[in-house]
Amino acid sequence: MADNQGTALAPVEEFPGDVHWYDLPDDDADPEEADEPSDTRFRRILRKTRSLLGRSAAVALLLAIWEILPRTGIVDRVFLPPLSEVVGAGYDLIVSGELGEHVGASLGRSLAGFVLAIVTVIPLGLLIGWYQPVADFLTPLLELFRNTSAVALLPVFTLILGLGETAKITFVLYACAWPILLNTISGVKTVDPLLIKSARSMGLGPLRLFQKVILPAAVPTIFTGIRLAGAYSILVLLFAEMVGAKAGLGYLINAAQFNFRIPDMYAGILTISLLGLLFNQLLVTLERRFSTWRTT
Amino acid sequence: MNKITIRGVGKTFRVRGEGRPFAALSGIDLDVRAGEFLTLVGPSGCGKSTLLDLIAGLTAPTSGTLHLDGRPINGPGLDRGVVFQQYALFPWRTALGNIEFGLEAKAVPGKERAERARHFLELVGLGGFADRYPHELSGGMRQRVAIARSLAFDPEVLLMDEPFAALDAQTRESLQEELLSIWEKTGKTIVFITHGIDEAVYLGQRVAIMTSRPGRIKQIIDVAFDSRAGDLRAEPRFGEYRHHIWTLLRDEVAAARRDEVLSVG
Ligand SMILES: Nc1ncnc2c1ncn2[C@@H]1O[C@H](COP(=O)(O)OP(=O)(O)O)[C@@H](O)[C@H]1O
Ligand SMILES: [Mg+2]
Numbered sequence: 001m002a003d004n005q006g007t008a009l010a011p012v013e014e015f016p017g018d019v020h021w022y023d024l025p026d027d028d029a030d031p032e033e034a035d036e037p038s039d040t041r042f043r044r045i046l047r048k049t050r051s052l053l054g055r056s057a058a059v060a061l062l063l064a065i066w067e068i069l070p071r072t073g074i075v076d077r078v079f080l081p082p083l084s085e086v087v088g089a090g091y092d093l094i095v096s097g098e099l100g101e102h103v104g105a106s107l108g109r110s111l112a113g114f115v116l117a118i119v120t121v122i123p124l125g126l127l128i129g130w131y132q133p134v135a136d137f138l139t140p141l142l143e144l145f146r147n148t149s150a151v152a153l154l155p156v157f158t159l160i161l162g163l164g165e166t167a168k169i170t171f172v173l174y175a176c177a178w179p180i181l182l183n184t185i186s187g188v189k190t191v192d193p194l195l196i197k198s199a200r201s202m203g204l205g206p207l208r209l210f211q212k213v214i215l216p217a218a219v220p221t222i223f224t225g226i227r228l229a230g231a232y233s234i235l236v237l238l239f240a241e242m243v244g245a246k247a248g249l250g251y252l253i254n255a256a257q258f259n260f261r262i263p264d265m266y267a268g269i270l271t272i273s274l275l276g277l278l279f280n281q282l283l284v285t286l287e288r289r290f291s292t293w294r295t296t
Numbered sequence: 297m298n299k300i301t302i303r304g305v306g307k308t309f310r311v312r313g314e315g316r317p318f319a320a321l322s323g324i325d326l327d328v329r330a331g332e333f334l335t336l337v338g339p340s341g342c343g344k345s346t347l348l349d350l351i352a353g354l355t356a357p358t359s360g361t362l363h364l365d366g367r368p369i370n371g372p373g374l375d376r377g378v379v380f381q382q383y384a385l386f387p388w389r390t391a392l393g394n395i396e397f398g399l400e401a402k403a404v405p406g407k408e409r410a411e412r413a414r415h416f417l418e419l420v421g422l423g424g425f426a427d428r429y430p431h432e433l434s435g436g437m438r439q440r441v442a443i444a445r446s447l448a449f450d451p452e453v454l455l456m457d458e459p460f461a462a463l464d465a466q467t468r469e470s471l472q473e474e475l476l477s478i479w480e481k482t483g484k485t486i487v488f489i490t491h492g493i494d495e496a497v498y499l500g501q502r503v504a505i506m507t508s509r510p511g512r513i514k515q516i517i518d519v520a521f522d523s524r525a526g527d528l529r530a531e532p533r534f535g536e537y538r539h540h541i542w543t544l545l546r547d548e549v550a551a552a553r554r555d556e557v558l559s560v561g
Contacts (some may be wrong), residue, residue, distance in 0.1 A: 198384035201352050201372045202401045202449070212397070216388045293388040293429050 081263045089263030090270065098252075103271065105247035106237060109165065113172025114233040118226060121177045125184025129218075130210060135185075142181070150175040151239055163244035168237065175236040176229035183225025187218030220291035227283040234276045249275075299453060299485045300328035300351060305360035306510070307346050319510035320346045324360065326504060326513050328453075328487055333479055335488045335496040337545065338506030339552035344489045347511065348457050351487065352378050364453070374402050377446030381458040383438040385430040391441045392417060392426040398449035416444040420474065436467035440474075447478065456488045460495065472499060493545070497537045498528060505544050508552035515544055 063083055070077035081089075093099035128135045128142075154171055161167035191214055199213045241250025249272050256265035305324040308317040320343040328334050338344050349355045350362055353372040362369040364376070377398070385394050395413035404412065417426055420440040430438055439459055446454060460468040476499065479486055490496050496503045500519055507514045519537055521528060528534055 194380060194382055194384045195386060197354060198378065198380060199397075199401075201354060201376070201378040202398050203372050203374050204401055208401075212400070213386070216386070219388070293431065 079262065081266065086263050086266040086270065089261075090267035093264060093267055099267070099271065102247055102249050102252045102268070103275065105245075105251075106234075106241065106249045106272075107275070109168050109240075109248065110172055110233040110237050113169045113237070114176050114229060116169070117173045117176035117180055117229055117233075120173075121180045122184050122222060125181045125222075126188060126215075126218075128181075129185040129188025130214065146178060146182070150178075150236055154239055154243075157240075158243060168240040168245070171240045172233050172237050175232045179228035179232065180222070180225040183228075184218065184222050187221030187225075188214055190221070191217040220287070220294045223287045223290050227280070227287050230279050230283045231276060234272065234279060238272065297330045298327045299330040299332075299365065300326075300487070301361075301363040301366075302326040302328075302347075302351075303361050303363075305347075305350060305357045305362060307343070307350065307355070308358045321350075321357075321512075322510040323512050326516075328485060331483050331485055333476075333486045333488065333499060333501045334504060335490055335500030335502070336504045336506065337490060337493060337496045337541065338511060339508050339545065339549045340491060341552060341556075342506045342509050342548070343511030344506060345457055348378070348455050348487065348489060351453075352376055352455055374398070374449050375451050376453045376455055377449065377451035379439075379442050379446050379454065379456040379459045381461050383430070383435075383442045385438055385442055385445075387430050390427050390429055391422060391433065391437075394430070394441055395445045395448045398445055402449045404449075412448055413444075416448040417441070419447070419478070420444045434467075435463050436471060439463065439471060443475070443478075447482070447484075451484070453485045453487065456486065458489050458491065461491065468495075475499065493538050493541050494529065496541065497534060503537075503541060505541060506548070508548045508555060514548065517541065 066080075067083040069075040070080050070082045077085075090099065128138055150171065153174065157167045157171045157174070161170055195213055195217065196209065199209050204212065237248070238250040238253070241248035242254045245251040249268050253265050253268040253272075256262070256268060302324050305321060306319065307321040308319045311318045324347060336344055336347070346355075350357050351364075351369065353369050353376070356370070386397060389397065392410070392413050395416055396409050399409040399412060414423070414426065417423055420443055422437060422440055422444070425433065425437065428437075430441070433441065443459070460471055463471065472495065475486075478484075488496075488499055490499075497519055503517045503519055505514045505517070506512065517537065517540065521531065521533055
């Protein structure tokens with residue numbers, strides 16, 4: 001055996017495998033990494049700027065309309081104050097530290113539920129995806145709960161866990177659990193059977209097969225679930241914060257509306273949108289990093 | 297000296313919703329000599345891949361026995377390397393990482409692993425492509441990486457299932473030549489499945505022809521040329537071998553067609 005390895009490793013004088021033009025990669029295989037001369041780089045920056053402008057045009061238009069309609073009196077400015085007034089109210093909220101406090105409270109709950117969901121649900125999903133008996137046992141239950149809206153269960157969470165943080169975080173966890181769980185299961189189940197066969201042919205046992213093939217193959221799909229869960233974690237938290245909370249953006253929006261501080265209400269809504277946008281962008285970037293090898 | 301001995305091997309599959317089992321192979325007898333290049337041709341669906349899976353130890357035969365170096369085959373192992381038509385590279389690993397995969401399975405220590413992977417990448421002419429991911433490589437390059445991966449853990453037997461079928465003609469011919477040269481250098485035993493008669497004659501020292509399903513070995517033909525210099529495919533001998541194998545296969549392909557029509561109708 002050792003002998004044999006020696007011969008295989010012996011230096012090879014002439015390489016039989018010269019690369020020919022016809023097995024060079026297709027041009028479209030890797031468009032981004034092509035070296036480009038500097039003048040086209042300038043053009044590319046120009047193009048990117050233009051596309052960014054193009055994409056933000058609709059948003060700019062909406063903001064402009066928001067400013068103009070109340071000012072011209074087409075819309076009652078009591079119910080929809082002009083954007084500048086909302087921004088001013090938001091600025092005051094920031095300066096007084098009130099906004100920071102609410103954002104902190106909301107983010108804390110969202111992240112706690114989100115992280116707990118990741119930590120607990122990914123292992124569960126891997127187990128369900130990998131062990132058929134576990135899947136057979138749990139699938140009917142999962143189907144039942146999956147079709148029960150998280151929002152419908154909010155009163156139940158509140159009833160059992162009270163009005164405190166536990167109920168809110170559990171509620172976020174529950175809502176985040178589904179996209180992560182379903183994606184993890186499908187990530188494990190949809191691994192290309194040929195890759196499994198290939199790894200098995202190299203003598204890998206079930207455990208190593210799981211570690212070296214199933215898990216890395218499933219990572220991009222799992223990450224898609226995580227990204228969806230990230231969006232949910234902020235969306236559903238608002239519901240929870242509208243009942244029995246003393247801080248948080250949901251509370252701010254609700255309380256502002258109740259006390260007729262309409263600009264504050266809109267400032268809260270804007271903040272939540274921006275927060276969601278930022279969080280999603282962060283997760284999309286992370287997702288890209290983890291799935292560079294995926295070609296689809 | 298025989299490397300692989302196959303005696304009376306049959307394989308049946310249970311097909312869902314059908315009462316009687318489905319016979320893919322029956323009564324296969326085949327000896328593969330140590331260090332030889334054996335090509336295997338047969339009509340599509342005759343059980344070639346099934347036979348390769350059995351030799352690889354990925355499945356167990358329903359009847360009969362398979363031996364490797366006199367020991368019964370009862371599972372996959374690093375003494376055999378499999379190369380698939382669809383490359384089966386791990387898309388999240390670079391070319392180098394893919395070659396290292398088998399070395400990790402063999403528990404080769406880290407530093408040696410990288411060196412060895414690099415050596416085999418160079419052997420297949422892809423020294424400059426170590427950090428490319430499979431999707432950044434052409435089909436021919438991917439198959440080269442797959443071959444390098446199988447060579448790197450140094451199996452004694454290379455099992456290849458139509459490895460060049462998905463490549464264009466020019467890439468295929470250059471890979472055929474490379475494979476022959478690697479075989480001459482390393483002295484591996486190669487079992488090579490193909491549905492191309494030309495490919496079978498060009499590569500094989502012996503060509504085994506299978507019957508239509510359930511597959512058996514119909515005949516084994518020794519292929520020998522006085523000289524391999526020049527355009528082998530233009531030699532009269534080459535044409536004779538090809539015609540002979542074509543005649544043998546024609547009846548089987550016709551039988552396979554009939555079988556298909558019957559099972560559909
Ligand atoms: N796992 C399986 N279950 C049921 N039938 C199978 C299975 N694998 C192969 N077969 C059948 O066995 C026959 C031989 O298949 P295969 O070995 O792939 O043929 P070939 O490689 O010669 O084209 C085919 O009819 C195929 O449908
Ligand atoms: Mg096949």
